[in-house]
Amino acid sequence: MTELQKTNRGGRPRVTDKPAIAAVGLRLFADRGYDSVTMADIADACGIGRSTLLRYFAAKADILWDRAADEATALAEKLRTAPQSADPIAVLCTELPAILTYLDSEIDLLRTQVSIIAESSNGWPLGSTRFNTWGSAVIEFITDRTHHSSDDLFTKLLVQNLFNAGWTALTVWAESNEARPDRLLEEAFALVRNGFTTT
Secondary structure, three states, X not given: OOOOEEXXXXXXXXXXXXXXXXXXXXXXXXXXXXXXXXXXXXXHHHXXXXXXXXXXXXXXXXXXXXXXXXXXXXXXXXXXXXXXXXXXXXXXXXXXXXXXXXXXHHHHHHHHHXXXXXXXXXXXXXXXXXXXXXXXHHHHHHHHHOOOOOOOHHHHHHHHHHHHHHHHHHHHHHOOOOOOOHHHHHHHHHHHHHOOOOO
């Protein structure tokens, strides 16, 4: 078979591809609300058993963050291979937004993901630990390319500002009519890179 889907005995397409299962879950979250959707609901919508779903995702939060590990790996590689002569902050402000490689046909999934996390009680309880791998890559890059250690105020403030810039841009975009978040991400990271000014 050329497609990663099969048909169950009821004639409904059975989704067996991990990214496709995540897409089904995100669309259910968008339609019904994150708290109202169960793992059983997602399994049923995919035409698979709950035990099969659990082999792909242990919990609903894992569906929200399906791409996180791959994105963090890609970011670490981009930072590792950045030219030694390049300005470290410029590199970070370029590569951090570049890890969101959503196709136009998938962009609604990113909007759903951002909206669900933003609507939670403190902004990102479902994924705060998911940023650790990204954060580690950024900190390693800063300490490698500058004279600052991981415990320096400079490093801590820079990492915090970078992630706040990206997250704030995404939440503003999720509530806007803009098709993609690219412009807002570019503007947010330009502010970090160049500093804020009222002129």
